[in-house]
Amino acid sequence: MPDHSTQSIVINAVPQAIMDVIADFSAYPQWALAVKTAEVVILGADDRAERVRFSLDAGLVRDEYVLDYVWSLDGLTVAWELVEGQLQKAQHGSYVLQPVGAATNVTYSLTVDLAIPMLGMIKRKAERVIMDTALKELKRRVEA
Numbered sequence: 001m002p003d004h005s006t007q008s009i010v011i012n013a014v015p016q017a018i019m020d021v022i023a024d025f026s027a028y029p030q031w032a033l034a035v036k037t038a039e040v041v042i043l044g045a046d047d048r049a050e051r052v053r054f055s056l057d058a059g060l061v062r063d064e065y066v067l068d069y070v071w072s073l074d075g076l077t078v079a080w081e082l083v084e085g086q087l088q089k090a091q092h093g094s095y096v097l098q099p100v101g102a103a104t105n106v107t108y109s110l111t112v113d114l115a116i117p118m119l120g121m122i123k124r125k126a127e128r129v130i131m132d133t134a135l136k137e138l139k140r141r142v143e144a
Helices: 015-023 025-031 120-143
Strands: 003-011 035-043 049-058 061-071 077-085 088-100 103-114
Touching: 003 120, 015 077, 015 088, 015 103, 015 120, 025 035, 025 049, 025 120, 061 088, 103 120
Parallel strands: none
Antiparallel strands: 003 103, 035 049, 049 061, 061 077, 077 088, 088 103
16 A cells, blocks of 8 residues: 655745756756656656656665656646656655745655555655655755
C-alpha cells in the first residue's frame, strides 16, 4: 500500500523564483545530490517540462524513472505522476507554494508505492529523510 507524506519549509524568496528552480530540471544534479541525471523528454507549450526522465542514486536506493508534470496557471503548484519506473510502482507528488510576506511556505507532498517489499518503519523513515533533504536542498539552491 502506498504511503503519503507531507513536509513544509519556509524559503526566503518569492514563489516565481522557487518555481523557476523546481522547473530547471537540467540543473538538478548540481543541487539535488541524489539526482544523477534529469532529462526533459517532452516540453510543454508553456516551455515547462511535461515529462522528465530521472536517474537517482541515494545510496541503498537506486532507480530510473519517468514523471509527468502538471503546472498550475497561477504558478503556485506543480504536481507529478509516475509514468514508468524500475523500483517504483506508483508515485504522486506536488509542491504547493504559499506566499508569506517576502517569503514562501513550500509544502512537498509525496505518495510512493514500491515494486519491492519494504518494512513500513524503514520505508517511512526513508521517505522522511528524502523529503527533508529535498526541501533543504531546494531552500539552499533558491536562497544562494
